[in-house]
Amino acid sequence: MLPHSLMSKNCNIPSIKTSCSSCSLRELCLPVGLTAQEVGTLDHLVNQRHKIRRGEHLHRAGLDFHSLHVVRTGFFKTYVLQEDGREQVTGFHMPGEVLGLDAISADTHTCNAVALEDSEVCELPFAKLEGIGRTIPSLMHHFHKIMSREIVRERGMLLLGGMKAGERLVAFLLNLSHRFARRGYSPLDFNLRMTREEIGSYLGLKLETISRAFSRLQEDGLINVNNKRIRLNDIDHLRRQYGSSSCE
Amino acid sequence: MLPHSLMSKNCNIPSIKTSCSSCSLRELCLPVGLTAQEVGTLDHLVNQRHKIRRGEHLHRAGLDFHSLHVVRTGFFKTYVLQEDGREQVTGFHMPGEVLGLDAISADTHTCNAVALEDSEVCELPFAKLEGIGRTIPSLMHHFHKIMSREIVRERGMLLLGGMKAGERLVAFLLNLSHRFARRGYSPLDFNLRMTREEIGSYLGLKLETISRAFSRLQEDGLINVNNKRIRLNDIDHLRRQYGSSSCE
DNA sequence: GCTCTAGTTTGATTTAAATCAAAACAAGAT
DNA sequence: ATCTTGTTTTGATTTAAATCAAACTAGAGC
Numbered sequence: 001m002l003p004h005s006l007m008s009k010n011c012n013i014p015s016i017k018t019s020c021s022s023c024s025l026r027e028l029c030l031p032v033g034l035t036a037q038e039v040g041t042l043d044h045l046v047n048q049r050h051k052i053r054r055g056e057h058l059h060r061a062g063l064d065f066h067s068l069h070v071v072r073t074g075f076f077k078t079y080v081l082q083e084d085g086r087e088q089v090t091g092f093h094m095p096g097e098v099l100g101l102d103a104i105s106a107d108t109h110t111c112n113a114v115a116l117e118d119s120e121v122c123e124l125p126f127a128k129l130e131g132i133g134r135t136i137p138s139l140m141h142h143f144h145k146i147m148s149r150e151i152v153r154e155r156g157m158l159l160l161g162g163m164k165a166g167e168r169l170v171a172f173l174l175n176l177s178h179r180f181a182r183r184g185y186s187p188l189d190f191n192l193r194m195t196r197e198e199i200g201s202y203l204g205l206k207l208e209t210i211s212r213a214f215s216r217l218q219e220d221g222l223i224n225v226n227n228k229r230i231r232l233n234d235i236d237h238l239r240r241q242y243g244s245s246s247c248e
Numbered sequence: 249m250l251p252h253s254l255m256s257k258n259c260n261i262p263s264i265k266t267s268c269s270s271c272s273l274r275e276l277c278l279p280v281g282l283t284a285q286e287v288g289t290l291d292h293l294v295n296q297r298h299k300i301r302r303g304e305h306l307h308r309a310g311l312d313f314h315s316l317h318v319v320r321t322g323f324f325k326t327y328v329l330q331e332d333g334r335e336q337v338t339g340f341h342m343p344g345e346v347l348g349l350d351a352i353s354a355d356t357h358t359c360n361a362v363a364l365e366d367s368e369v370c371e372l373p374f375a376k377l378e379g380i381g382r383t384i385p386s387l388m389h390h391f392h393k394i395m396s397r398e399i400v401r402e403r404g405m406l407l408l409g410g411m412k413a414g415e416r417l418v419a420f421l422l423n424l425s426h427r428f429a430r431r432g433y434s435p436l437d438f439n440l441r442m443t444r445e446e447i448g449s450y451l452g453l454k455l456e457t458i459s460r461a462f463s464r465l466q467e468d469g470l471i472n473v474n475n476k477r478i479r480l481n482d483i484d485h486l487r488r489q490y491g492s493s494s495c496e
Numbered sequence: 497g498c499t500c501t502a503g504t505t506t507g508a509t510t511t512a513a514a515t516c517a518a519a520a521c522a523a524g525a526t
Numbered sequence: 527a528t529c530t531t532g533t534t535t536t537g538a539t540t541t542a543a544a545t546c547a548a549a550c551t552a553g554a555g556c
Contacts, residue, residue, distance in 0.1 A: 499556080502552090502554100503551080504549100504550075507546105509544100511542100511545085512541100512543080513541085516538085516539075518535105518536090518538105523532090524529100525531100526528085526530090
């Protein structure tokens with residue numbers, strides 16, 4: 001199974017029945033029109049998986065730093081350490097999503113990735129991807145789309161600048177919901193893997209503010225909060241009231 | 249046939265002496281070891297320039313929507329229009345920088361780009377770039393680096409989340425300064441092309457807050473402000489006090 | 497069961513930025 | 527020059543979020 005993210009939008013393969021909803025490279029590539037042989041080349045690339053235990057860092061796992069990593073199972077957060085020691089969370093990543101797109105331009109510092117639960121990733125040496133992409137233009141094109149989408153995703157964070165705390169949190173929840181749905185998980189009832197503090201860091205708010213925003217949304221009946229378990233009671237209302245979240 | 253020498257990260261081409269500091273595709277490619285013929289192929293691509301007058305939009309200029317555009321002269325801002333009609337500024341772009349990396353994943357909405365002064369861009373049809381990249385791997389790799397750097401740039405905006413108004417403004421000024429320097433303009437004394445409101449939108453602040461932050465920095469002797477003209481008096485102090493800005 | 501720790505919730509207070517408002521300023525057009 | 531119009535500055539006030547602080551969970555390990 002492979003990165004959903006490596007899939008073009010219309011090859012959404014609605015019915016992936018594997019326990020975890022990430023799709024295989026094979027599934028990824030067939031719709032693009034690859035030959036069986038070509039697909040074979042790719043399969044061999046991604047067949048071995050690396051286990052990363054909860055709390056472990058990705059780049060400490062002995063993997064090549066200049067590789068992309070596709071999350072197969074589990075959940076990651078990425079962050080940068082600032083000069084003053086504070087940790088700025090830059091993203092959360094679920095199965096099917098790609099880590100390491102920022103490391104290609106090696107001259108700039110990159111994020112650290114840490115597993116928020118026991119996870120598995122597969123490694124995609126970047127040089128190899130470029131090589132294969134040369135012989136399979138559609139795959140290369142697809143990869144460009146993934147990178148572009150990452151740019152759009154990051155850009156979406158700018159929209160938070162104009163929002164109040166509650167709106168930011170809703171945008172965050174809607175975004176998670178959307179991504180869970182895309183991967184085949186329940187979009188209305190899910191477990192947060194990260195702490196209030198990590199959410200706050202990501203959204204530019206303090207943990208107490210996150211907590212209060214959760215409570216407020218529950219008072220209003222829009223969501224149910226039980227520690228890390230979240231249920232969205234009225235997603236339409238959430239969407240209407242707080243604008244469409246940036247979709248991944 | 250082709251020298252496979254990967255473009256080293258120091259492809260920074262320190263000495264670009266053309267009047268405007270944008271680097272031509274030729275200058276961009278020669279250090280990679282392209283043959284004259286290959287460079288010729290590229291040159292023909294970018295030789296015609298499109299003029300965009302102050303206030304005009306890029307995509308309204310009759311250019312192909314699925315092209316990248318390289319700013320040759322002038323200055324652009326990009327923004328997205330939100331449902332409620334508010335305009336969120338997503339970036340500012342000076343000569344040598346690439347517009348349209350977000351449009352590759354066409355399924356997601358993209359930014360609008362508008363010229364903040366009379367400008368020129370050259371067009372780079374994306375399909376063509378992919379085609380050429382297939383025969384010139386080092387060029388493709390370089391393009392990947394550019395995309396990756398854009399991701400890092402956008403990510404840098406997340407760091408603003410933890411900053412106060414004054415710090416955000418300094419980070420912004422240092423970032424501009426760094427980019428001006430890179431393009432051969434004066435890094436300590438420059439004209440802002442955008443309004444206080446546009447800066448505010450970009451940084452997640454109101455225009456009055458931007459104005460006050462400018463005044464404060466001037467009181468402290470760190471900068472001189474005269475309407476749109478800015479002089480950085482003590483860039484080291486700025487850097488120390490406010491942390492290193494995200495470098496492009 | 498208990499203890500210990502990390503995480504969460506809630507309250508009281510302070511502070512930074514938004515908001516409301518008005519004046520000063522600059523650039524163009526006439 | 528004057529009259530626009532749009533931008534910037536500064537002030538007074540309000541408000542949202544940060545901060546400080548304490549109580550309350552939930553889990554992990556014993």
